[in-house]
Amino acid sequence: MDPPQAVHLGPRKKRPRHTGTSMASTPHDIRFRDLVLFILEKKMGTTRRAFLMELARRKGFRVENELSDSVTHIVAENNSGSDVLAWLQLQNIKASSELELLDVSWLTECLRAGKPVVMTGRHQLVVRRNSSSSPTPGPQDTLPPAVQKISEYACQRKTTLNNYNRVFTDAFDILAEDSEFRENEGSCLAFMRAAAVLKSLPFPIISMRDTEGIPCLGDKVKCVIEGIIEDGESSEVNTVLSDERYKSFKLFTSVFGVGLKTAEKWFRMGFRTLSKVESDKSLTFTRMQKAGFLYYEDLVSCVNRAEAEAISVLVKEAVAAFLPDASVTVTGGFRRGKMTGHDVDFLISSPEATEEEEQQLLHKVTDLWKQQGLLLYCDHIESTFEKFKLPSRKVDALDHFQKCFLILKLHHQRVDGDRSSQQDGKGWKAIRVDLVMCPYERRAFALLGWTGSRQFERDLRRYATHERKMMLDNHALYDKTKRVFLEAESEEDIFAHLGLEYIEPWERNA
Numbered sequence: 001m002d003p004p005q006a007v008h009l010g011p012r013k014k015r016p017r018h019t020g021t022s023m024a025s026t027p028h029d030i031r032f033r034d035l036v037l038f039i040l041e042k043k044m045g046t047t048r049r050a051f052l053m054e055l056a057r058r059k060g061f062r063v064e065n066e067l068s069d070s071v072t073h074i075v076a077e078n079n080s081g082s083d084v085l086a087w088l089q090l091q092n093i094k095a096s097s098e099l100e101l102l103d104v105s106w107l108t109e110c111l112r113a114g115k116p117v118v119m120t121g122r123h124q125l126v127v128r129r130n131s132s133s134s135p136t137p138g139p140q141d142t143l144p145p146a147v148q149k150i151s152e153y154a155c156q157r158k159t160t161l162n163n164y165n166r167v168f169t170d171a172f173d174i175l176a177e178d179s180e181f182r183e184n185e186g187s188c189l190a191f192m193r194a195a196a197v198l199k200s201l202p203f204p205i206i207s208m209r210d211t212e213g214i215p216c217l218g219d220k221v222k223c224v225i226e227g228i229i230e231d232g233e234s235s236e237v238n239t240v241l242s243d244e245r246y247k248s249f250k251l252f253t254s255v256f257g258v259g260l261k262t263a264e265k266w267f268r269m270g271f272r273t274l275s276k277v278e279s280d281k282s283l284t285f286t287r288m289q290k291a292g293f294l295y296y297e298d299l300v301s302c303v304n305r306a307e308a309e310a311i312s313v314l315v316k317e318a319v320a321a322f323l324p325d326a327s328v329t330v331t332g333g334f335r336r337g338k339m340t341g342h343d344v345d346f347l348i349s350s351p352e353a354t355e356e357e358e359q360q361l362l363h364k365v366t367d368l369w370k371q372q373g374l375l376l377y378c379d380h381i382e383s384t385f386e387k388f389k390l391p392s393r394k395v396d397a398l399d400h401f402q403k404c405f406l407i408l409k410l411h412h413q414r415v416d417g418d419r420s421s422q423q424d425g426k427g428w429k430a431i432r433v434d435l436v437m438c439p440y441e442r443r444a445f446a447l448l449g450w451t452g453s454r455q456f457e458r459d460l461r462r463y464a465t466h467e468r469k470m471m472l473d474n475h476a477l478y479d480k481t482k483r484v485f486l487e488a489e490s491e492e493d494i495f496a497h498l499g500l501e502y503i504e505p506w507e508r509n510a
């Protein structure tokens with residue numbers, strides 16, 4: 001799963017109000033040069049104004065910080081036309097007949113449409129008799145289309161990495177993680193589903209009206225959204241971010257090999273820092289945790305694409321040395337188009353290999369790396385795969401394929417365009433790598449399962465169970481009505497069996 005990034009939502013105190021740094025203004029290209037907007041703070045508030053300004057700029061609108069002669073459109077909220085005129089008068093500004101005074105609903109519709117929409121009477125706070133109906137270069141009235149029915153299942157939504165609602169989804173990722181640390185499964189799931197559905201929206205949520213008709217947004221979730229819309233930050237998230245338990249669990253579980261149980265134990269023992277844990281003589285560590293501490297700095301700094309490509313070459317070379325016909329496919333986040341990940345995942349299968357050759361491949365590959373001095377950590381899990389076993393009922397069940405969890409030494413010179421070798425004395429980086437070996441006829445199921453995201457996988461299985469009376473896991477698809485296993489050569493076949501529109505890997509970032 002994607003480690004949720006810390007959301008910087010500013011300090012907790014309400015006054016003075018701050019916008020989160022995630023909304024901090026960065027230069028954006030201006031796409032609509034005929035419009036110069038100014039957003040009135042009065043009755044709207046600093047934070048909401050900053051939120052809207054940043055969004056509008058991101059969408060290519062020119063928004064001025066100060067009111068000047070160049071401004072063509074003034075946008076206000078909860079102000080009547082005469083309120084705005086009175087305010088202008090107070091500023092000693094005479095409203096020319098060209099100046100448009102508009103309600104915020106016009107701006108939010110523009111933001112949703114991604115371009116200026118035609119101004120109508122319901123947007124205009126002051127309708128001037130001599131003003132043409134629309135000086136805006138709107139080709140047609142692009143009022144937002146009614147939100148199409150959005151499925152409650154992530155496998156029926158396209159979720160690319162283009163997330164319009166990051167400010168909300170970062171918040172829900174943190175709340176979900178906190179619920180996970182507290183082993184509150186229901187609440188964790190609710191936050192994860194909320195984040196997933198918001199990631200799929202083709203527009204940013206600007207007002208609570210935008211959330212109407214969107215599934216997976218319960219009262220608790222809506223309350224958080226409302227807080228962020230109003231204050232630019234979530235008080236719930238701020239509470240979590242400053243919570244001892246959350247901070248400690250986050251830190252402890254960032255060590256490879258440390259799960260919830262161990263984090264809980266260390267927290268209860270009063271530990272709050274990794275250095276105190278590591279130097280404590282009374283604790284014993286697993287082999288995995290020892291490696292986790294040893295390569296901590298490398299492992300917490302995410303793997304980038306160039307490093308993933310270099311690892312991919314390494315894996316393909318090693319596999320080809322023993323099974324030249326085997327296919328090696330990058331799965332996980334990198335297959336979904338992510339630029340970084342916490343590891344690099346691979347699926348390997350061979351059409352020709354005997355069962356014995358298949359079983360030996362991963363061992364041969366890791367032995368080779370050991371000889372080459374590249375194997376920093378290795379944990380082999382043997383296959384428990386059975387041909388006629390029904391798919392698991394559990395949504396989060398681990399699969400039965402043979403696999404190994406590794407830490408490999410990646411020399412900087414293997415990474416294209418890497419400039420860090422000069423700065424980094426050791427000349428290599430420790431990288432987490434997962435290799436999965438599966439029987440050739442199961443490769444489509446394994447590929448679908450290992451591509452993720454986890455939320456996408458969960459919903460695929462849930463959809464199969466509840467909507468199709470089928471059972472799906474990383475090994476097989478079983479039709480309970482017909483009592484048959486459904487075979488698949490490709491991921492497309494599996495979607496077709498399930499009666500689902502095919503979703504490309506880069507659209508599975510739920």
Ligand code: DCT
Pocket residue numbers: 001002003331332333334338340341342343344345396397398449450451452453454457
């Ligand atoms: N997976 C799964 N069930 C599990 C573990 C993994 O379905 N119990 C799938 C979902 C994603 C894929 O395997 C790879 O797992 P990760 O590497 O944990 O996820 P990722 O999406 O690749 O995230 P990251 O980019 O952080 O590696």
Ligand code: MG
Pocket residue numbers: 332333334341342343344345
């Ligand atoms: Mg991964």
